[in-house]
Amino acid sequence: MAKDFSTREENYSKWYNDIVQRAGLAENSAVRGCMVIKPYGYAIWEKMQAALDKKFKDTGHSNAYFPIFIPKSFFSKEAAHVEGFAKECAVVTHYRLKNDPDGKGIVVDEDAKLEEELIIRPTSETIIWDTYRNWVQSYRDLPILLNQWANVVRWEMRTRMFLRTTEFLWQEGHTAHATELEAIEETERMLDVYADFAENFMAIPVLKGTKSVNERFAGAVETYCIEALMQDGKALQAGTSHFLGQNFAKAFDVKFASPEGKLEYVWATSWGVSTRLVGALIMAHSDDHGLVVPPKLAPYQVVIVPIYKNVEQQNMVVEKAREIKDRLEKKGISVKLDDRDTYKPGWKFNEYEFKGVPVRIAIGPRDVENDTVEVARRDTLEKEIFQVADIENKVEHLLEAIQSNLYQKALAFREQSTYKADTWEEFVDILDNKGGFILAHWDGTAETEQKIKEETKATIRLIPLNVQHEEGKCIYSGNPSSFRVVFARAY
Amino acid sequence: MAKDFSTREENYSKWYNDIVQRAGLAENSAVRGCMVIKPYGYAIWEKMQAALDKKFKDTGHSNAYFPIFIPKSFFSKEAAHVEGFAKECAVVTHYRLKNDPDGKGIVVDEDAKLEEELIIRPTSETIIWDTYRNWVQSYRDLPILLNQWANVVRWEMRTRMFLRTTEFLWQEGHTAHATELEAIEETERMLDVYADFAENFMAIPVLKGTKSVNERFAGAVETYCIEALMQDGKALQAGTSHFLGQNFAKAFDVKFASPEGKLEYVWATSWGVSTRLVGALIMAHSDDHGLVVPPKLAPYQVVIVPIYKNVEQQNMVVEKAREIKDRLEKKGISVKLDDRDTYKPGWKFNEYEFKGVPVRIAIGPRDVENDTVEVARRDTLEKEIFQVADIENKVEHLLEAIQSNLYQKALAFREQSTYKADTWEEFVDILDNKGGFILAHWDGTAETEQKIKEETKATIRLIPLNVQHEEGKCIYSGNPSSFRVVFARAY
Numbered sequence: 001m002a003k004d005f006s007t008r009e010e011n012y013s014k015w016y017n018d019i020v021q022r023a024g025l026a027e028n029s030a031v032r033g034c035m036v037i038k039p040y041g042y043a044i045w046e047k048m049q050a051a052l053d054k055k056f057k058d059t060g061h062s063n064a065y066f067p068i069f070i071p072k073s074f075f076s077k078e079a080a081h082v083e084g085f086a087k088e089c090a091v092v093t094h095y096r097l098k099n100d101p102d103g104k105g106i107v108v109d110e111d112a113k114l115e116e117e118l119i120i121r122p123t124s125e126t127i128i129w130d131t132y133r134n135w136v137q138s139y140r141d142l143p144i145l146l147n148q149w150a151n152v153v154r155w156e157m158r159t160r161m162f163l164r165t166t167e168f169l170w171q172e173g174h175t176a177h178a179t180e181l182e183a184i185e186e187t188e189r190m191l192d193v194y195a196d197f198a199e200n201f202m203a204i205p206v207l208k209g210t211k212s213v214n215e216r217f218a219g220a221v222e223t224y225c226i227e228a229l230m231q232d233g234k235a236l237q238a239g240t241s242h243f244l245g246q247n248f249a250k251a252f253d254v255k256f257a258s259p260e261g262k263l264e265y266v267w268a269t270s271w272g273v274s275t276r277l278v279g280a281l282i283m284a285h286s287d288d289h290g291l292v293v294p295p296k297l298a299p300y301q302v303v304i305v306p307i308y309k310n311v312e313q314q315n316m317v318v319e320k321a322r323e324i325k326d327r328l329e330k331k332g333i334s335v336k337l338d339d340r341d342t343y344k345p346g347w348k349f350n351e352y353e354f355k356g357v358p359v360r361i362a363i364g365p366r367d368v369e370n371d372t373v374e375v376a377r378r379d380t381l382e383k384e385i386f387q388v389a390d391i392e393n394k395v396e397h398l399l400e401a402i403q404s405n406l407y408q409k410a411l412a413f414r415e416q417s418t419y420k421a422d423t424w425e426e427f428v429d430i431l432d433n434k435g436g437f438i439l440a441h442w443d444g445t446a447e448t449e450q451k452i453k454e455e456t457k458a459t460i461r462l463i464p465l466n467v468q469h470e471e472g473k474c475i476y477s478g479n480p481s482s483f484r485v486v487f488a489r490a491y
Numbered sequence: 492m493a494k495d496f497s498t499r500e501e502n503y504s505k506w507y508n509d510i511v512q513r514a515g516l517a518e519n520s521a522v523r524g525c526m527v528i529k530p531y532g533y534a535i536w537e538k539m540q541a542a543l544d545k546k547f548k549d550t551g552h553s554n555a556y557f558p559i560f561i562p563k564s565f566f567s568k569e570a571a572h573v574e575g576f577a578k579e580c581a582v583v584t585h586y587r588l589k590n591d592p593d594g595k596g597i598v599v600d601e602d603a604k605l606e607e608e609l610i611i612r613p614t615s616e617t618i619i620w621d622t623y624r625n626w627v628q629s630y631r632d633l634p635i636l637l638n639q640w641a642n643v644v645r646w647e648m649r650t651r652m653f654l655r656t657t658e659f660l661w662q663e664g665h666t667a668h669a670t671e672l673e674a675i676e677e678t679e680r681m682l683d684v685y686a687d688f689a690e691n692f693m694a695i696p697v698l699k700g701t702k703s704v705n706e707r708f709a710g711a712v713e714t715y716c717i718e719a720l721m722q723d724g725k726a727l728q729a730g731t732s733h734f735l736g737q738n739f740a741k742a743f744d745v746k747f748a749s750p751e752g753k754l755e756y757v758w759a760t761s762w763g764v765s766t767r768l769v770g771a772l773i774m775a776h777s778d779d780h781g782l783v784v785p786p787k788l789a790p791y792q793v794v795i796v797p798i799y800k801n802v803e804q805q806n807m808v809v810e811k812a813r814e815i816k817d818r819l820e821k822k823g824i825s826v827k828l829d830d831r832d833t834y835k836p837g838w839k840f841n842e843y844e845f846k847g848v849p850v851r852i853a854i855g856p857r858d859v860e861n862d863t864v865e866v867a868r869r870d871t872l873e874k875e876i877f878q879v880a881d882i883e884n885k886v887e888h889l890l891e892a893i894q895s896n897l898y899q900k901a902l903a904f905r906e907q908s909t910y911k912a913d914t915w916e917e918f919v920d921i922l923d924n925k926g927g928f929i930l931a932h933w934d935g936t937a938e939t940e941q942k943i944k945e946e947t948k949a950t951i952r953l954i955p956l957n958v959q960h961e962e963g964k965c966i967y968s969g970n971p972s973s974f975r976v977v978f979a980r981a982y
Contacts (some may be wrong), residue, residue, distance in 0.1 A: 030621055031560045031609065039553035039637065046554060060529035064539060067643055068611075068658055069522045069581075072588070074595035087588055090560075091599055092611070094582040095646040097563070105567035108582055108608055116600055120523065120559075120583070120611075130521055140833055146530065151559055151642065155586040167559055342631055 005354075009290040012232045017161070019282055023291040026161045033159040033166030037275070040355065041162075043299035045169065046280055049149065051201050052171065052273065055193045061145040061173060066127050068151070069118040074126040078251040081125065085420035089154040090120040090166075120153040123245070125219060125270055128174045129252040134486045136176060136266055138257045141185070142175040162279030163236075163491050170274035176266045178256065180245075181241020183267035184222075187243040190271040191224040192342070195211060202277065203294040203406040204228045204284045205414050206238055207437070209462030214446050214453075217270075221245035227461045227486070229414045230283040233435015234490035238280050241271035250299045279491075285406050291356030292378055294406050295399040300310075300336040302328055302395060303352045307345045307364035315342075322367045324361065324391055331392040333399065347365070354380065358402050359395060378406050420484070427475050431456050437488050441481035445472035451485070452476050461486045496801045496845075498779040503723045508652070508771055514782040514846050517652045521597060524650040524657030528766070529631045530848065532653075532976040534790035536660065542692050542787070543662065543764065545685045552636040552664060557618050559642070560609040563619040572616065572626065575709020579646035581611040581657075593966045611644040616735070616761055619665045620743040627667060627757055629748045634677070635667040652981050653770030654727075661765035667757045669747065669861040671736075674758035675713075678734040681762040684717040685730035693768065694897040695775045696787040696905050697729055698928070698977060700953030705937050708761075712736035718952045718977070724926015726952045726979035729771050732762035739792055748884050772982075775871075776897050782847030783869055785897050787891040791827040793819055793886060794843045798855035802943045805832075815852065815882055822883040824890065844869065849893050850886060870896050911975070918966050918978070922947050928979050932972035934965035943978070952977045 005022065006014040018221065020026050025041030028034075037045065053063070069092065075082045096112030099105075118390070121127065127278030128146075132388045135141060153167050173190060178184040191208060198206045206226035216223045222244040228238045246265040254266045285292040295301050304321045308314040318339050325335045334358075340349050345362070352360055362374040373391065374382045386394050420428040430438050442448060453459050467483045474481050496513065497505040511517050516532030519525075519535050544554070545623065560583065561724030566573045590596075612618065618639075626632060664681060669672040682699060689697045697717035707714045711733035725814045740746070740756040749755050776783040786792050795812045807828050814973040816826045825847075829839050836853070843851055855866040864882070867874045870893045877885050908927030912918040921929050933939060933951065943966075944950050958974040965972050 027625075028564075028623075029558045030562060030618065031558045034558035034560060035620055036558065037553045037556040042555050043553065044649045045556075062531045062534065064533045065528040065536075067520045067525035067527070067662065068644070069525060071521060073596065074521075075588075088586065089588065090583045090609070091585040091588065092581045096579055097566075097582065097610070105564065106573060108584065118581070119588070129963065131518075131527055134518075138971065153559070169556065244830045310695070383517060 005230070005288075005290070006083070007381075008231060009288075015288075016283060019286055019291050020161045023284070023478070024280065025291075028161065031166075033156055035161045035165050037169075040299060041278060044281065044293065044297055045275055047297040047299070048197075048277055049171075052193075052197055053147075053149075055197060056147050056171075056173065057144075059148045059189060059193060063149065063185050064146045065148055066131065068121055070121050070124070070127045072117045072119055074130060075119065075227070077126065078219050079246055080247070081219035081251075085122045085154075088103075088157075089122050090153045090155060090434075092118040092120065100214045104230075112161050113287075118325045121150070122152055122154045123270075123272075124148065124150070124152075124172055124207060125174065125268075126249050126252070129248040129254060129268070132176055132266070133254045134436070136254055136256050139178045139259055141323040142176055142178045142256060142266065143182065144174075145186075146175065147171055147173045160279075162275055162282070164276075168275050170272050170346050173270060175269045176249075176254070177269070178267070178357070179260065180267050183245075183269050184243055187224055187241045187269045191226065191239070191241040191354075194241065194271070194273060195226050197273075198226055198228065198238055199407065201294070201296045202281055202284070202349060203296075203403055203410060204238070205278065205407065205411045207462060207464065207465075208463045210487065211462060212449055212485070214449050215459060216243045219244060219247050221247065224465075225462055227437075227488075227490075228280055229285060229417055229437060229488070230280070230491065231413065232283075233417055233489075234438045235437065235490040236276075236280050236283070237490065238277060239271070239273040242269060244268035244270060249382075284410055288355065289381070290354030290407070293356040295358045295359065295403045296360050298334070300339075300355070301359060301399055302333055302335045302359045302361060303348075303357045304337045304361045304363065305348045305352070306339055307362055309365075313365045316368055317363055317365060320388075321361075324363070324373065324388065327392045328367070328395055331396055333392070333395060359398060377402055379409075381436050411490075422472070426474050427458075428456060431458055431489060435489070437461070437486050439484040440487055441472035442485050443477045443479035443481055445477075448474060448476050448479075456489075458487045458489050461488050461490060493567065495778075496781070499722060500779075502663060502707060506779075507770075507774060510782050511523075511652045512775055514576045516769065516773070516782075519652065522657075524647055524655050526652045528660075531770060533774065535784065535788055536766055538788040538790070539688075539692070539768055540662075544640075544689055545640075545686075546688060547638050547662075547664065548685060550636075550680060552638045554639065555637045556639055557622065557642070559612055560620045561612050562614070563608045563610055568608065568617065568943065569710050569738055571738070572710035572742075576613045576645075579648075580613050581609065581644045581646060582675055583609040591605065612641070613645045613761075614761075615639065615643075616665065616739050617664055617743070619895060620739040620745060620759070623667055623757070624743050624745045627745055627747050628878045630669045630750055633667055633669045633747060633757065634673065635977040636677075637666065638662055638664045639762060642805075651770070651771070653766055655767070661763050663763040663776055664761060667740075667745070667759045668760070669749070669755075669758070671758050674736075674760050675734055678713070678715055678732045678760045678762070681760070682730070682732040684719065684763060685732065685762070688972060689717055689719065689729055689763075690898065692787045692903060693772055693775070694731070694784070694787075694894055695771065696898065698955065700801075700875050700955045700958075700977065702731075702953060703940055703951045703976070706735045706950060707938050710735060710738055711791070712738065716953055716954075717880075718928075718979075718981075719771055719775065719777075720908055720979070721771070724908055724980075725776075726928065726981040727767075727771050727774070728952070730762070730764040733760060735759035735761060775901055777847065780872070781845035783897070784847040784849065786849045786894045789825070789847070789849050793826045793850045793852060793891055794839075794848045795828045795852045795854065796839045796843070797828075797830055797835050798853055801857075804856045808854055809857060811879075812852075812854050815854070815864065815879065818883045819886055820843050820970060822887055823888060824883070826902055831950060849886050850885075868893055870900075900925055912966060913963070915966050918949075919947060922949055922980060926980070928952070928977050930975040931966045931978055932963035932974075933976050934970035935970055939965060939967050947980075949978045949980050950982070952979050952981060
């Protein structure tokens with residue numbers, strides 16, 4: 001463990017930042033609130049992209065690309081949307097610079113002022129629905145099932161790498177349907193895709209539900225979400241899927257002729273996840289030894305470190321290491337062989353432990369003689385001697401075991417950290433002393449939710465899907481309630 | 492052939508636009524100069540990305556991501572760069588909108604003016620080298636071999652879909668090296684990667700060379716490029732790789748300690764290709780029947796169209812079509828089975844011919860009886876009857892033959908369209924009446940090059956690598972010259 005590295009206990013927030021920076025995931029840039037995603041961090045994002053992209057295509061979606069610029073007037077067309085998104089955003093007002101007449105560098109050319117300002121997209125519903133208007137005439141043009149991988153900008157006042165940055169990378173799905181039912185099914189299907197990805201790739205259990213009105217996407221009829229629990233007991237929204245009703249079709253006049261020849265407004269959904277997921281991944285699994293990455297999203301699943309004292313040993317050991325690398329790669333396992341002579345094995349052990357590589361294989365001269373290797377797993381830090389014969393199957397099983405163990409550990413943590421609260425005192429006590437998800441009764445009003453938020457910083461994370469009916473009283477107002485919702489403090 | 496579709500002969504420019512729009516590749520957006528890349532066009536770009544990304548990784552590069560915003564002052568740091576790039580660009584001056592006090596929509600909030608304007612990246616050398624300063628201390632931190640997939644913005648006055656748009660998608664490699672030699676080797680290696688991609692994936696032969704000073708990248712010591720010839724005899728720059736010397740290291744103060752302990756400036760390269768390549772692909776191969784896509788970049792390589800008259804036939808034919816689809820897919824061939832009942836076979840034939848799908852398989856009830864299918868290849872429009880037995884190997888070979896034929900055809904065209912000119916009259920005659928590449932002597936001065944450009948619109952496309960020495964006289968000035976360079980009018 002690095003001495004100058006915070007533990008979770010000492011300072012959870014610093015622990016997170018230390019991991020992001022020291023594991024080479026990202027760093028702050030010269031531009032306020034924007035980060036540089038470094039190669040190791042970007043490699044995790046690429047793994048996420050590949051897995052999600054496959055799921056989107058398997059569910060019938062295609063990728064496309066829409067302009068980064070949105071004319072200012074587009075935002076005013078959907079009343080709720082403009083309130084939610086048009087405020088804190090980057091505004092392009094000019095299209096040219098010129099040499100400063102005083103000779104001091106370059107200045108904005110005031111002659112090159114745009115007639116209408118352009119907004120850097122904070123999300124693309126408006127420009128996409130403006131485009132869909134020309135794509136849809138008849139029911140035969142529907143559904144449209146598109147996704148876009150893109151950068152977006154939201155001018156955030158307080159930023160944290162991956163979790164909340166001014167510019168971030170994401171995907172945004174935008175679909176158009178002939179019927180309300182079909183659009184709702186799509187919204188729920190994509191929520192399931194996200195939940196499946198979170199659980200089976202990120203090894204993070206998630207709750208599925210819908211947002212309260214206060215937390216709903218600006219312009220949506222219903223926002224579905226998945227919520228994960230971080231190790232400090234705070235919740236993190238890991239993905240949202242919105243049923244937009246006919247709101248954007250009405251705002252942008254997108255109609256279709258039904259089979260019966262009637263003109264009807266199109267039904268819409270949108271859904272997205274972002275580089276925020278990398279932040280969730282870090283906070284869900286990492287420990288006081290550094291980053292822990294689940295095998296399915298690891299930039300490399302195995303690192304091999306050769307150990308030797310002289311050139312003769314080096315040749316022998318590195319040759320064996322290459323053979324093992326080849327055999328693992330033939331199994332589809334990604335392997336980094338670090339045979340650099342400029343760093344010592346001890347340094348490499350620390351480095352890859354900190355970077356959360358799932359499996360480390362160390363191989364020295366005696367190992368070559370015995371046809372063995374030393375295998376260390378990152379999740380439990382346990383070491384074991386493996387025979388080289390059949391190494392590929394053993395490592396494959398080990399990677400599966402690590403993936404499964406990380407999920408089970410996160411699930412157990414969430415279960416331990418999920419409470420029922422029936423009184424206000426209980427509710428506040430759990431928030432202040434334990435953290436986690438709190439199942440509590442709520443009277444269903446935005447006003448109560450707002451007051452709870454003001455007094456405790458806790459919000460309704462979701463109203464569970466298939467909620468269990470249970471008569472009770474709102475923990476805040478005491479008014480009657482017929483089911484529990486999930487509260488937490490959140491990122 | 493669609494009746495309302497221009498031929499190349501009639502109107503080459505309209506022919507190009509018709510293909511882009513009618514094949515569903517892209518369309519103009521509501522934002523001036525920006526296009527919407529539609530799913531079919533984006534699928535070609537995704538195929539390009541996948542092939543290039545693999546090549547970049549195979550040559551040791553990793554992906555990363557840097558902010559889209561560049562502080563204005565960064566541009567002033569490299570003298571040539573600012574002249575080339577800081578002029579026509581999108582400038583962010585504010586970070587907030589507010590409700591119009593007069594109740595008319597939303598307006599820019601003048602209280603939210605940025606202290607320093609931000610430029611939307613037209614290219615990322617400046618922000619990246621500002622970052623590299625903190626990454627490099629010693630020779631052990633080198634080389635840095637990074638690539639970024641990103642959107643960039645250049646405020647173009649005249650735009651054409653794919654070929655020149657205000658916003659476009661690209662990749663930009665940015666590498667840092669300890670020695671000049673290593674940086675030059677990298678520059679040339681990436682030029683070879685681009686040439687290999689152009690020839691083996693896009694089926695487009697390219698010339699490799701360096702740019703004259705006039706055409707050099709702003710901030711580069713040497714710009715290498717690949718140039719392709721379009722069917723109208725105009726050249727298209729299909730990729731550039733720049734040796735940047737120590738220019739950006741000096742501008743951003745990026746130094747490293749050599750093994751001998753001396754502080755030295757870092758050597759740099761950058762290289763990029765963009766969505767412009769989709770435009771090149773269209774113009775190189777397509778014909779008066781529509782788009783033609785080489786099999787290696789086709790969104791789907793084979794389309795299967797079932798033909799039937801009643802439900803009984805439909806069931807039988809579609810079942811057989813599914814079997815063929817499965818067998819082809821097992822071979823790694825991408826297949827679309829269009830079993831939609833809402834469109835007739837004739838409509839589908841036209842549609843996929845226009846979209847340039849390399850191979851079309853039609854299957855009717857008699858085919859099922861005979862265990863045959865009708866196979867049409869898009870490049871020659873020839874049809875043939877294939878036995879279903881062994882269909883996967885036959886189609887695989889056919890796809891290879893199409894890929895190869897497209898390349899050979901483009902190569903033959905380029906060879907026919909490459910001329911030597913020894914007098915000004917010859918030179919102008921070829922430009923006006925034939926088009927193509929012209930090998931001609933040039934006196935080596937920027938002034939002559941500029942005059943030739945003003946009088947003929949032709950530019951020096953490149954100075955060939957491994958140029959053949961040959962004494963001659965400049966076609967314009969008559970001054971002595973020792974080798975020929977390649978002129979053309981260009982996109």
